[in-house]
Amino acid sequence: MSEHPYFFTWSAQSKAAPFEIVGGRGARFDVRSGSGETHPWLDLASLSYQANLGHGCQRVVDAIKRQADELLLTVPSGAFPAKEALARTLLAHAPPGFTKVFFTLGGAEAVENALKMARLATGRHKLVSRYRSYHGASMGALSLSGDHRRPPLEPGLVGVTHVLDCYESRLPGGSRVVEGGGSAEALARTLDLEGPRSVAAIFLEPVPGANGVLIPPDGYWPAVREAADRHGTLLVADCVLDGFGRLGSWYGFERLGGAPDLITVSKGITGGYAPLGAVLVHERVAKVFEDQVLWAGLTFYGHPLGVAAGLEALRVYEDEGLIERAASLGEEFAGWVAALQDRHPTQVPRTRALGLLAGLEIEGDDARFARLGRALEARRVYTHLNPRIRTLVLSPPLVIGAEELRDGLAQVEAALVESA
Ligand SMILES: Cc1ncc(COP(=O)(O)O)c(C=O)c1O
DSSP states (O other): OOSOSSOOTTSOGGGOOOOEEEEEEBTEEEEEOTTSOEEEEEESSHHHHTOTTOBOOHHHHHHHHHHHHHOOOOOTTOOOHHHHHHHHHHHHTSOTTEEEEEEESSHHHHHHHHHHHHHHHHSOOEEEEESSOOOOSSHHHHHHOOSTTSGGGOSOOTTEEEEOBOEEEEOTTSOEEEESBOOHHHHHHHHHHTOTTOEEEEEEOSSOTTTTOOOOOTTHHHHHHHHHHHHTOEEEEEOTTTTTTTTSSSSGGGGTSOOOSEEEEOGGGTTTSSOOEEEEEEHHHHGGGGTSOOOOOOTTTTOHHHHHHHHHHHHHHHHTTHHHHHHHHHHHHHHHHHHHHHHSTTTOOEEEEETTEEEEEOOOOHHHHHHHHHHHHHTTEEOEEEGGGTEEEEOOOTTOOHHHHHHHHHHHHHHHHHHO
16 A cells, blocks of 8 residues: 555556645745655646646735635635625626626536536536546536546446647748548538437537646637537637636637636646636526526535635736736747747647647657656746647746746756657
8 A cells, every 4th residue: 555645636546646735835835755855847737737826926825814804614606795796806807798697616516516507507418528637526517528537437428529629830940730520511510410409518628638728729719619609509618728818818728719608727726826727607597596406506606715716817917917917928838848849840740739729749658758757857948748648738837937948848848858
């Protein structure tokens, strides 16, 4: 048996590698090694994509402390000013017509509750999502997920159909290619074939992140919106990963055109400082629940700690202009990623970048990926390296300095060269 008295996630316990983070500031966090020394690491991942505000954000820490002094215990129907203000702020940044928020504790719960609302509001049970997607580990969200984490737990929900993906990659030299085998037309055809007007909702990450930063080509998202409308099917944008500035916009779909009916968020909503998620709901769905019961609830619905952290995090995004900063620094970042690819066209045959999120497909077998992992670790650079999809995903905190990011990318390049 492994020595720790708790489970590590997504891992055989005997193979789990604990990682002790003891603090941090900005884009760097400190890790205590086995020998007890601490070393700074450069965070090019935002931990698990939640640390958009970087490390040691004192404003959010102070807001949590104030809330702890003021009020911690309430009931799901409890009303308090920060809960009202957070909901209003989330809605203010959503497209016109979004009128209600449902609070959760994380991303999977947001997806679960969006799924329930879609079924209750339409009276239909069928759902459509994509293969290269991740929507959470609870059984409903996992049934929608298309990646390798779903099959070990099947059978999942009845009525979920997966479709192929559709994304555009940059090739060395700058030309572009649409890949994934899917298209908006194929998705529309799936809606027809499932039975006209029989699918409750389509769940899509605007840009699937953990599955390789799969940015759809122009026109994909609006065409999906149109197909959904033809069938009276709801469109759910799962912005758990790509919300709050990750793509240089408040919510991930904004740069793709076409507004959804429901938006799921978590991770960056508090910058990772407290557990919180939410479903943002357009009035055309919300109004159904004026007279019909919304069969959904949680003991910790709108818990004061999460709410206080979320409200202050949103104020930090606003006051420091972090969303706009992610968009402008993102332009430079995309240029640096493209230049790196052009210097190593064989090793990095495809890249995709938008805002402060980039995916670099890397040539090589498992052994080469293991070497790359070690080379990054030796440089204390934290990234999402996924040998299963042969991709390195970078998603730095939005507060990272431009030079710091450029240097970080230089470290990634050095690790690539060393491990080739
Ligand atoms: C797009 C997306 N949706 C949902 C989830 C699930 O969120 P959580 O891990 O908070 O349940 C994730 C987590 O990575 C995600 O990336």
